[in-house]
Every structure is written in C-alpha cells, then in structure tokens.
Amino acid sequence: MGKCPFSFMHGLTSKNNNEESPAAPSTDSKSFAPTATEMFHTLDGHDDLNEQMRMIDLTEEDLRLLRLMKPVVEQRIDDITNQFYNTVLGVNKLEAIILEHSSIERLKKTLREHIIEIFDGNVNEEYIAKRLKIANIHKRIGLEPKWYLSAFQNLQNVFITAIYNETHTDVERIKLVQTVTKLLNLEQQLVLEEYEKENIREKEEQYLLVKNELKHKIAEFSGELIDLSIDTNAAVEQLVASSNEVNNTFQRTAASALESQGKAREGHGQLNNLTGQINLIYESTNEMERSVNELSSSSQKIRKIVAAVQDIADQTKILSLNATIEAARAGDHGRGFSVVAQEVSRLAEDTKNTVVRIGELTLQSSSLTSQVVGEIRKVQELTESGKQQSLETSRLFSDIVDSMQSSTQRIVTVEEEIKVLIQTIEGIGSATAQTAASAGQFKSATDNL
Known part of the structure; x- marks a missing residue:
C-alpha cells in the first residue's frame, strides 16, 4: 500500500x-x-x-x-x-x-x-x-x-x-x-x-x-369532601333530632295504646258483666211470666168457683124464698123458721154480692195479668235483643282488644327499630365527622407535598 x-x-x-x-x-x-x-x-x-x-x-x-x-x-x-x-x-x-x-x-x-x-x-x-x-x-x-x-x-x-x-x-x-x-x-x-x-x-x-x-x-376534592361531610353531618344531626322526636311520639303512642288496651279490656269485662246481668233479667222475666201465667190460671179457677158460689147463692135464695112461703103457710109455728129463712136469704144475697165483687176483681186481675204478661213479653223481647247486641258488642270489644294488642306490639317493635335506626344514624354522623377530619388531614398533608 x-x-x-x-x-x-x-x-x-x-x-x-x-x-x-x-x-x-x-x-x-x-x-x-x-x-x-x-x-x-x-x-x-x-x-x-x-x-x-x-x-x-x-x-x-x-x-x-x-x-x-x-x-x-x-x-x-x-x-x-x-x-x-x-x-x-x-x-x-x-x-x-x-x-x-x-x-x-x-x-x-x-x-x-x-x-x-x-x-x-x-x-x-x-x-x-x-x-x-x-x-x-x-x-x-x-x-x-x-x-x-x-x-x-x-x-x-x-x-x-x-x-x-x-x-x-x-x-x-x-x-x-x-x-x-x-x-x-x-x-x-x-x-x-x-x-x-x-x-x-x-x-x-x-x-x-x-x-x-x-x-x-386533591385539595379541591378534599375541600368538597369537607363541605360535603359538614353538610352530611348537619343533615345527620337534623335526622337524629327528627328520629328522636318520632321515637318520642312512638313512645307516647305506645303508652296511649297500652292505656287504651287496658281500658278496652276493662270495658270488655264490664260488658261481659252486663251480658250476665241481662241473662239474669231474661231468666227473671221468664220466671215472672211463669208466675203470672200461674196467677192467670188461678184467676180462672177463682172465676169458676165464683160462678159456682153464685149458683149456690141463687139456689139458697130460692130455697129461702120457698122456706118463707112454707113458714107463712105454717102460721105461728112457722114464724121462727121464717126468720131463719129471711136470714138465709139475706146471707145468700150478701154472698152473691160478695162473690160478684170477687168475680169483678178476679176479672180485673185477669185483665191486669194479661197486660203484665204482654209487658213481660216486651221486656223479654228487649232483653233478648239487648242480649244479642251485648254479645255482638262483646265480640267487637274482643276484636278491638286483639287489634290493639297487635298494634301495640307493632308499635313497640317499630320503637325498637327506630332506636336501632337512631344508633345507626349517629354512627353515620360519627363516621362523617371522622371523614371530614381525615379529609382535613389529607388536605393538610397534600399542601405539604
């Protein structure tokens, strides 16, 4: 390279x-x-x-x-x-x-x-x-x-x-x-x-x-949470106050219901007593009717006796008249017998008058007896009607007592439930207050971040 x-x-x-x-x-x-x-x-x-x-x-x-x-x-x-x-x-x-x-x-x-x-x-x-x-x-x-x-x-x-x-x-x-x-x-x-x-x-x-x-x-949320907690706490306090007022009303209602139940029971007892008394009256009227009927029967017997006595008196008067006639025929020998005959005639007349009076009284008594019997039957009818009404009222009182007892029991149950509800609401209020406190602490902690 x-x-x-x-x-x-x-x-x-x-x-x-x-x-x-x-x-x-x-x-x-x-x-x-x-x-x-x-x-x-x-x-x-x-x-x-x-x-x-x-x-x-x-x-x-x-x-x-x-x-x-x-x-x-x-x-x-x-x-x-x-x-x-x-x-x-x-x-x-x-x-x-x-x-x-x-x-x-x-x-x-x-x-x-x-x-x-x-x-x-x-x-x-x-x-x-x-x-x-x-x-x-x-x-x-x-x-x-x-x-x-x-x-x-x-x-x-x-x-x-x-x-x-x-x-x-x-x-x-x-x-x-x-x-x-x-x-x-x-x-x-x-x-x-x-x-x-x-x-x-x-x-x-x-x-x-x-x-x-x-x-x-977080600060915005915490502020809103605090405000919401405060509003919720105020609402809870108001709800607790209203619940306490309702509970007091229920307590008064329960006491009144118990009192009414007691009075209803007392009235039921008194009505039972009245029914018993009506029954006694009814029995008494029956006895009275029987007595009056017997009296009427006796009056009829008396009238028969009066009629018989009248017949005897008439016959005695005829006999006395015959005796007087015979005494007149006897002259002096028959004068004493004539006196006796006159006395027997006067006695027969008195007896007849008395018997007639007794017959009139017996007839009047019979008429009064018939009226009494009529009145007694009216009383019996009224007593029977009162008895039926008393029995019906007694049944109504029994139903009222049972209904009030059931209502009272429900009121007591509702009262207990309201107490539990109040405790729950107070617990919510406490939790809400804790939430508000926690939200405040959370906001403070966030501000320190």
Missing part, C-alpha cells in the same frame, strides 16, 4: 523512549506499551468524569496520539462522513428526523467539524460543553439513544476499517483502535449521561406538573 499514512506513530514511539527525533522507526511492538511517563487525563472540578476517563484508561499519551492522527483524518474526512451518512440514510426513521430538522449537507459539515475536534486531543470544558449541547439537540429532535449508539458504532466501524486499511502491523492497529475507541466511548458517556439528566429533568418537570395538578385536584 506504499507509505503508511499513520507513519507519524514512530514519532510517538520516540517520545515514549525519551528521544526527540521524529524519524525513528516504529516497527517494534513494545514501543506501543504504556510507559512510566504516561499520565491519566484529568479535569478540575469533574471528579466523576475523571473517574470515567481513568476507568477507560484515557491518558495524555492517547490525546497526543489523536493530535498526531488529525492530519490523516482531515485527508479522509469526506470519505468518512459520506460512508457514515450512507449507512444512516438507510434507516427511514433517521432520514425522516434529518429531513425534518436539517439537511444532509449541513449535517455532513457539522460531522466533519465534530470529528476533527475529536482529533484535536483537547478534552476540556469547551469540548465537554459542545458534547452536552449535541446531546440536548438530539433529545430535542427526538433522536432516541439506540439510534445515537447505532450511529456512533457505525462511525467507530468506519474509523476501525480505515485504521486496518492504512496500517501494517497489529501493534499499530491495536494502539490506534484503542485510542480512537476510548475517545468515542467518552463521547458516548457524555452524551448518554446528558440524555439521562435531561430525561430525569423532564420526568421531574412532569412529576412536578402531575404533583401540582394532583395537589390541586
């Missing part, structure tokens, strides 16, 4: 051997081994970055080697950038991002400057700031880390291919590849770390946004 474009390496070898001549040969593999003069590159105020560079073994010798490689890279920069973008544009998504935010020629120019800056070998504040700016641009245009890493791997492949094509020994190749990959790795670390920081910052902003929105919603 002719003279190696990377023949500057012999100069680096001479420096490692403390020689000043740049023309010393560079074929000895040992000339690429680290020497005691090599120092790790460090930056003031970047402890983590210094540890990163120490971990990838980035030394001052590597940076000097990059500076020595810079002229050769500048000669091949167009080939490197063209080869890089030929690969990148093969991915439709990356091509779309490029065309949306820039142009191919502009990005090629930017990449040329970026690569040459790498081989300046100046890892300083400005170098770091530019890499962080690149990371921010990539994040802003939506280039995902996987595509950035893929593109950087592609760039690394281009460098490694170029190194292998332009060197003659494995020692040279290894040293140059190690140096280039160290810088590319450092670039990736800087960019990916900035990616991560930007992601964390975005997440923190999103978190703060969501947190503030959540605080606002």
Whole structure:
C-alpha cells in the first residue's frame, strides 16, 4: 500500500523512549506499551468524569496520539462522513428526523467539524460543553439513544476499517483502535449521561406538573369532601333530632295504646258483666211470666168457683124464698123458721154480692195479668235483643282488644327499630365527622407535598 499514512506513530514511539527525533522507526511492538511517563487525563472540578476517563484508561499519551492522527483524518474526512451518512440514510426513521430538522449537507459539515475536534486531543470544558449541547439537540429532535449508539458504532466501524486499511502491523492497529475507541466511548458517556439528566429533568418537570395538578385536584376534592361531610353531618344531626322526636311520639303512642288496651279490656269485662246481668233479667222475666201465667190460671179457677158460689147463692135464695112461703103457710109455728129463712136469704144475697165483687176483681186481675204478661213479653223481647247486641258488642270489644294488642306490639317493635335506626344514624354522623377530619388531614398533608 506504499507509505503508511499513520507513519507519524514512530514519532510517538520516540517520545515514549525519551528521544526527540521524529524519524525513528516504529516497527517494534513494545514501543506501543504504556510507559512510566504516561499520565491519566484529568479535569478540575469533574471528579466523576475523571473517574470515567481513568476507568477507560484515557491518558495524555492517547490525546497526543489523536493530535498526531488529525492530519490523516482531515485527508479522509469526506470519505468518512459520506460512508457514515450512507449507512444512516438507510434507516427511514433517521432520514425522516434529518429531513425534518436539517439537511444532509449541513449535517455532513457539522460531522466533519465534530470529528476533527475529536482529533484535536483537547478534552476540556469547551469540548465537554459542545458534547452536552449535541446531546440536548438530539433529545430535542427526538433522536432516541439506540439510534445515537447505532450511529456512533457505525462511525467507530468506519474509523476501525480505515485504521486496518492504512496500517501494517497489529501493534499499530491495536494502539490506534484503542485510542480512537476510548475517545468515542467518552463521547458516548457524555452524551448518554446528558440524555439521562435531561430525561430525569423532564420526568421531574412532569412529576412536578402531575404533583401540582394532583395537589390541586386533591385539595379541591378534599375541600368538597369537607363541605360535603359538614353538610352530611348537619343533615345527620337534623335526622337524629327528627328520629328522636318520632321515637318520642312512638313512645307516647305506645303508652296511649297500652292505656287504651287496658281500658278496652276493662270495658270488655264490664260488658261481659252486663251480658250476665241481662241473662239474669231474661231468666227473671221468664220466671215472672211463669208466675203470672200461674196467677192467670188461678184467676180462672177463682172465676169458676165464683160462678159456682153464685149458683149456690141463687139456689139458697130460692130455697129461702120457698122456706118463707112454707113458714107463712105454717102460721105461728112457722114464724121462727121464717126468720131463719129471711136470714138465709139475706146471707145468700150478701154472698152473691160478695162473690160478684170477687168475680169483678178476679176479672180485673185477669185483665191486669194479661197486660203484665204482654209487658213481660216486651221486656223479654228487649232483653233478648239487648242480649244479642251485648254479645255482638262483646265480640267487637274482643276484636278491638286483639287489634290493639297487635298494634301495640307493632308499635313497640317499630320503637325498637327506630332506636336501632337512631344508633345507626349517629354512627353515620360519627363516621362523617371522622371523614371530614381525615379529609382535613389529607388536605393538610397534600399542601405539604
């Protein structure tokens, strides 16, 4: 292939051997081994970055080697950038991002400057700031880390291919590849770390946004919950008061029902007594009717006797008359018999008059008896009707007592249920008050987030 474009390496070898001549040969593999003069590159105020560079073994010798490689890279920069973008544009998504935010020629120019800056070998504040700016641009245009890493791997492949094509020994190749990959790795670390920081910052902003929105919603919800709890508690208190009033009314109603039930039972008992008395009256009227009937029968017998006595009196009077006639015929001898006959006649007349009077009285008594019998039958009818009404009223009282007993039992049951309801409502009120307190605490805790 002719003279190696990377023949500057012999100069680096001479420096490692403390020689000043740049023309010393560079074929000895040992000339690429680290020497005691090599120092790790460090930056003031970047402890983590210094540890990163120490971990990838980035030394001052590597940076000097990059500076020595810079002229050769500048000669091949167009080939490197063209080869890089030929690969990148093969991915439709990356091509779309490029065309949306820039142009191919502009990005090629930017990449040329970026690569040459790498081989300046100046890892300083400005170098770091530019890499962080690149990371921010990539994040802003939506280039995902996987595509950035893929593109950087592609760039690394281009460098490694170029190194292998332009060197003659494995020692040279290894040293140059190690140096280039160290810088590319450092670039990736800087960019990916900035990616991560930007992601964390975005997440923190999103978190703060969501947190503030959540605080606002929670505060609003807590306020509404407190207001609702207060209104609910007031309604519960009013409901408890109304329930207590209803319970008191039920208690009074239950007491009144029990009293009415007692009076109904008392009335039922008195009605039963009245029914018994009516039954006694009914029996008495029956006895009276029987007695009056017997009296009527006796009056009829008396009338028969009176009639018989009247007949006897009439016959006695006739006999007396006959005796008087016979006494008159006897003259003086019959005078005493005539007196007796007159007396018998007067007695017969008196007897007749008495018997007639007795007959009239008996007839009057019979008429009165008939009236009494009629009145007694009316009394019996009224008594029978009263008895039936008394029995019907007694049944109604029994139904009333049973109904009042059932109603009283239901009232007592409802009263117990109302007591349980009041306890439940009071429990709801207590829970509502606790909810309001919890909502207040929750709102306070949210305000302190």
